[in-house]
Amino acid sequence: MADVYGGQVPEPVPLPHPVTGTPFASPVEPGTGWPDDVADCDTPVARTNAQVRRLAKGAVGPTDLDARISVCRACPRLVAWREEVALTKRAAFAEEPYWGRSVPAFGPTDAPVVIVGLAPAAHGANRTGRMFTGDRSGDWLYGALHRAGYASQSESWAAGDGLELDGVRIIAPVRCAPPQNKPTTQEKRTCAPWLDADLALSAPHVRSILCLGSIGWDTTIAGVRHAGWAVPRPKPTFGHGARATLRTPEGREVALVGSYHVSQQNTFTGKLTQTMLDEVIASL
Numbered sequence: 001m002a003d004v005y006g007g008q009v010p011e012p013v014p015l016p017h018p019v020t021g022t023p024f025a026s027p028v029e030p031g032t033g034w035p036d037d038v039a040d041c042d043t044p045v046a047r048t049n050a051q052v053r054r055l056a057k058g059a060v061g062p063t064d065l066d067a068r069i070s071v072c073r074a075c076p077r078l079v080a081w082r083e084e085v086a087l088t089k090r091a092a093f094a095e096e097p098y099w100g101r102s103v104p105a106f107g108p109t110d111a112p113v114v115i116v117g118l119a120p121a122a123h124g125a126n127r128t129g130r131m132f133t134g135d136r137s138g139d140w141l142y143g144a145l146h147r148a149g150y151a152s153q154s155e156s157w158a159a160g161d162g163l164e165l166d167g168v169r170i171i172a173p174v175r176c177a178p179p180q181n182k183p184t185t186q187e188k189r190t191c192a193p194w195l196d197a198d199l200a201l202s203a204p205h206v207r208s209i210l211c212l213g214s215i216g217w218d219t220t221i222a223g224v225r226h227a228g229w230a231v232p233r234p235k236p237t238f239g240h241g242a243r244a245t246l247r248t249p250e251g252r253e254v255a256l257v258g259s260y261h262v263s264q265q266n267t268f269t270g271k272l273t274q275t276m277l278d279e280v281i282a283s284l
Contacts, residue, residue: 015095016096028097030067037159040067045072046073052193056068056193056194065197069102082122083100085123086099093123099127099129099159101176104175109205110204111166111168113209114171116209116210116211116219117131119172119181120174120176130159131171133161140272142155142156144277144281145168148278148281148282151165152166175191199227211257214238216261217258221236232245241259243256244256258280259276
């Protein structure tokens with residue numbers, strides 16, 4: 001079978017899930033039993049920008065929204081990339097199935113803290129199907145959340161591994177793994193209604209929004225403005241530890257907080273340390 005660049009990729013072969021042992025082909029089909037997969041063969045699939053907007057707006061509750069996000073196919077470049085990665089795999093995970101689909105939010109919708117990332121990692125959430133799960137970025141984030149009392153365990157290695165979040169929900173501006181971790185402007189624009197819908201679910205409960213990186217910061221500001229929130233002008237500038245006060249249409253204040261992303265580029269170089277991350281999470 002040829003990939004999008006004309007090369008050859010292996011035919012999908014069912015492989016055992018690392019927790020349940022159930023065999024899955026890569027990418028995983030909805031409704032086949034992957035842990036926490038809430039979609040099925042009847043979940044409506046968005047294939048265009050207009051369909052993303054319609055299906056995001058029409059979702060009935062968080063489960064329906066998560067299901068619709070998880071089967072989205074509106075960005076052809078991202079769909080081709082996420083599925084190619086799911087088939088070719090990384091050598092370390094060659095014996096595991098890859099989720100290879102869009103990744104929904106993780107955590108309770110009534111959480112007072114919302115964390116906004118960037119996009120799934122090719123061999124992290126694109127493999128496991130859960131935000132920040134299965135890579136070093138997740139090790140950093142969930143380790144910090146566990147130390148702060150937001151996560152039931154410090155490790156997040158696979159969907160179904162027992163991890164639960166308390167008081168925090170994790171969302172992202174882009175739900176598919178992008179090549180070189182760089183989504184295009186159009187891809188971010190296409191995915192924005194999913195973020196808008198997630199923010200709307202969290203809005204009645206949230207007190208703080210932590211943005212990991214400048215893309216999360218800028219996209220969150222655009223999203224809350226679109227929802228009618230008051231945002232300071234001039235636009236708040238991103239930085240680690242940066243803070244601004246947002247105001248919901250009902251007049252309730254919500255803290256916007258910035259942090260360097262937990263990418264290996266930042267953590268390996270010392271731009272972001274565990275102490276820095278712990279301190280910003282403690283401020284939420």
